[in-house]
Amino acid sequence: MKLKRTFQKNPWISMFTTLPRKYDLVLFFCCLLLSLIGIVYIGSASMSTMFNNLSGLDNSASAMWVMAKAVIKQCAFLVMSLVVMCFVANLYKFEKFRFPLSSEHYYNLKEEIRVNFTFMPIIMLAIGGLLLACLVFPAINGTHAWINLGIMTLQPAEFAKVAMIMLVAGTFCKARPKATWVELIKPVFLIFAAYFFIILVLQNDLGSAVVLAFVTVSCCMICTDVRLRKVQYVVAGLMAFALVGALFILSPIGTSVVEHLPLSAYQINRIITSVDPFYDRYGAGFQVSNSLIAFTRGGLVGSGLGTSIQKFGYLPFADSDFIIAVIAEEGGLLTLSFIFLLYGIILSRLIMYAVKVKKDEHKVVLIGTATYLFVHILFNVGGATAFIPLTGVPLLMLSSGGSSLMAWFAAIGLSQSVISRYRRGEE
Secondary structure (H helix, E strand, C coil): CHHHHHHHHCHHHHHHHCCCCCCCHHHHHHHHHHHHHHHHHHHHHHHHHHHHHCCCCCCHHHHHHHHHHHHHHHHHHHHHHHHHHHHHHHHCCHHHCCCCCCCCCCCCHHHHHHHHCCCHHHHHHHHHHHHHHHHHCCCECCECCCEECCCCEECHHHHHHHHHHHHHHHHCCCCCCCCCHHHHHHHHHHHHHHHHHHHHHHCCCHHHHHHHHHHHHHHHHHCCCHHHHHHHHHHHHHHHHHHHHHHHHCCHHHHHHHCCCCCCHHHHHHHHHHHCCCCCCCCCCHHHHHHHHHHHHHCCCCCCCCCCCCCCCCCCCCCCCCHHHHHHHHHHHHHHHHHHHHHHHHHHHHHHHHHHCCCHHHHHHHHHHHHHHHHHHHHHHHHHCCCCCCCCCCCCCCCCCCHHHHHHHHHHHHHHHHHHHHHCCCC
16 A cells, blocks of 8 residues: 555656546556467467477477576567656646747747747657668568667667658647648658658558658647648649559559569569469468468467467468468457457547547547557558568557557547546547
8 A cells, every 4th residue: 555655645656557537438448458468379379489499399389488588588578668658648738748839929938948949859850860870770571670789779760750740730630820830740751751751661661651651640640730731732642643552553453553663573573463362372471371261270269379370381470460360360250359349449549539628739649549559450460361462560559569569548648638638538
């Protein structure tokens, strides 16, 4: 009891361990439950690493250590993610995370510092520096997307997605009568363009770049400022054109055109295998075809936890890119249905509050977080089922890794802050 009172009385401890009053318990519970399910199946999928690294499966002590290490590591990531969520939920105040514009002038230094000082320029520069720092480290599978910290790797692109949600909310959605539409859009456009260029061109991470674009565009489309209306129309037209182009490329006619585009061989193969996963089953289509086999082997109730066959040498990155295939094989349709039910509840809660809140900046945070989750589900599950080309995008809360988990819970922290304010009547 004494320890509990200490946690409650110390504001610094409570900032990292508790959420604001009247947060959404259902949203928190669904995210926590999905993360725990992910830990269970990450432990099971780690057996594929054990199979690749050990000279045989008779070394039971080493086998158990590989599985225990994967589970303990992911549990540590979950604890860190929950701390990040609480910290962000308690710290986030829109007034301190807006982006200052050049048209805002104040007549005394104290007032200028009080009003203009925000954390956003610092956050934007820090993430930009981390994105560039990735280029110093060796490429992993042809991508310079990670910073090796020894005990773990950090992927700054995941945090860039959350930062763009905060940037749009803090730039577009504040009543700024003196600012022109150019001043409003300039910081968002320049920072997004810089992040997008670094991730796509320098890091060679197409999946993260596309997710960043979807999240940023969805946030921009929510703002109701009339000065942005023409820009929103242009962006909507470009997105529609891109969607039509993507549908054409993924059609049988489009695949013949893809072969003549200036793309690398593996990118062309990924597009072709999404149209016909079995055209080169033992070559370019090896991953996708075996993922589909895992889905069919699972049936209604699955083969049982830890009994997947496909993860042993047939599914590269079974604990991350193809975790959904392992879940389908071992847990079956019932487990998949439960998982997507939880995802559906999370999305519906975020959208429900986005409809209810009045301020644009709060809508941006909630819709941006929902888009972040939806696009990750679409790209990961779509890639594993040959609906779209493989992108290497993780399945949030289920795939192994600390960066995506911490970034997601940071986004949930932003949403819980908004929801708490709305439910307390402080919006």
